[in-house]
Amino acid sequence: MKKIIVILGPTASGKTSLGIKLSKKLNGEIVSADAFQIYRHMDIGTAKPTLTERHQAVHHMIDIKDPKEKYSAYQFMLDSRAVIDKIINKGKKPIIVGGSGFFLQTLLGDRQLSTSDNPDVDPKASIDNRIYDAFLIGLDMRRDLLYQRIDQRVDQMIKNGLVDEAEKIVDIPGELPSKKAIGYREFVDYFYGNKTLSDTIDDIKKDSRHYAKRQMTFFRNQFKDIFWFDALELAKNEQKVYIELKNRNQL
Template identity: 30%
Template sequence: MISGLRVGGLRMSCLRLPYAAEAPLVRPSFQPSRLRRRSRLFSTSCSAAAPRKKGERQKVVVISGPTGAGKSRLALELAKRLNGEIVSADSVQVYRGLDIGSAKPSFSERQEVPHHLVDILHPSEEYSVGQFYEDARQITGEILSRGRVPVVTGGTGLYLRWFIYGKPDVPKASPEITSEVHSELADLQRDGDWDAAVQFVVKAGDPGVQSLAANDWYRLRRRLEILKSSGASPSAFQVPYNSFKEKLESSEIDASGMKSSSSEFNESTSKNLDYDFICFFLSTQRLDLYRSIDFRCEDMLLDDGLLSEAKWLLDLGLLPNSNSATRAIGYRQAMDYLLMAREQGGWSSAKEFFNFLSEFQKASRNFAKRQLTWFRNEPIYQWIDASKPLENVLRFICDVYDDDTGKLKVPRSLCMEKDISNLKEVRLLKAYRTKNRHFISREDCNGILDWVRRTQGEATISIR
């Protein structure tokens, strides 16, 4: 059985509601000197997983949302009420040691509720969506067999899409083919000749590799393995989600010429899925979300937090953007920043630090924007406003879980609109500028610059 390890000293995740000056967005667990007690908010509970009738699908709750929206805390409190266990659908939380940048659940939170697929890999290892599907489906079955409720939570859209709809029937490469592919690409990877490697696979018969992110050697090798195993590129294999999407699109216009609603999709097409998936997407107004993300990035840099983890990755011999762990937002930017400091003998100017922070914040906001776009096209999710009282959100989700009609929809008081329809908000978004909370003047980053000098000085050998 694969499950999350209970490792101490991990940072807390939290429900990140829209910014208010008197209430810090990110729980100060990123700042050990400012830890505060967290009061227990609830005492009531929903009904736990009940035995299902023969032929009746078992229920699985899915909580997603953009980075910084508060899905982790919502999932935690929901799992307490439902007698549930949490399955992480986060592509970074699988890695040991990447605690702050992935906003991992704390040790105490993981004692309260079992967490799975957290801290299962070393950062040098790769983790794929296919492996997540296998692991998460296995764990889900085990949780249900114990009479408990699986609460799957995370913001990695492809992980959740495959988990819900299934994975493509792509062949697994034999050890011989895997070895052959590694041998063919080894010299190019050692020399860092990504363009030549891409063209090699294109000539082999898979032009789709040209859309891969630069230096994504794992996916490049995997696509060549599929090509050699089957004689076809990965795009030739049917993706289950696409089949469901086609059914939705073909049924959008009914006999009377009226467009069907997404709720009708949930009641009809979703019945063909393996489980009764109850899916929610937690978000908030874009301006509040962006402001929250910017503050969250700052908080991750306090007490040398994220930079210490990035230093550890470099000390392991890893380079930014070289594998799954080092491509993660925050770590990639922090590793680049520290490598620059190492090349300068441990010296960094305040301007260079602020440039790094700005890139980190911008990348995080852009990621949230991509998440919103991705899930906007996922009809199985009901959108909930993260700014509403948590107790009200929990009560509604519990009601949906207990309901067997499948007709309970988000009330207007909790509903989050998928699209921006307010022209004023559109104008404000275009004019948005980051306003930091901790790092405002040059003096505010002196502590970090001192840490960089101490840890990235001449004694540190550059690995670039």
């Protein structure tokens, strides 16, 4: 099977930074597995890699759809696998980076889908269905430290202009997946004058923390072969990852 590396973990755990480091070291290209970074104009609220970061490493599956468009896990599966094939054909290493567990399952083959409109073939995912030789790197962190990082990141998003960005997304007519993203949906009541900005920011932080908790529960229950690392230690020195990649014949 084709060899790929997957970096997963909760929001704000440092996946983007590690992905860039590995990409530089291993002559790789990054494939985003984020359900909302696929949308253009949703840069701040999705913590999308900055232009500077995207110059440091090639990123795929980012900014491929407008927020007014719908995009299914099935379509993501097809598109991301095609990108992986192109990366491998260039002689480079595919590095999958993201926290959207369901998207990751469809990409890897753990959860098999029939078509874009039909339900799952089997509601139970299994690594026995996997179509890649994948090394799964999980980023873990003490919960109180993770929550502190989430709160700080939301504050920075507000300073970076999240309010204006969210207003443009919320104003798009219709029920759309893009408008359900954390960091955008919480602003609806604020723009209608039913909630203060301070309360809205608190709601974003709360929803982000809850999402991080759900992510970790999903990863631990659904992916039985994750090799977990301490996120803060890897941020200082990623050498442990290279050792494990070599031991597992992934280099």
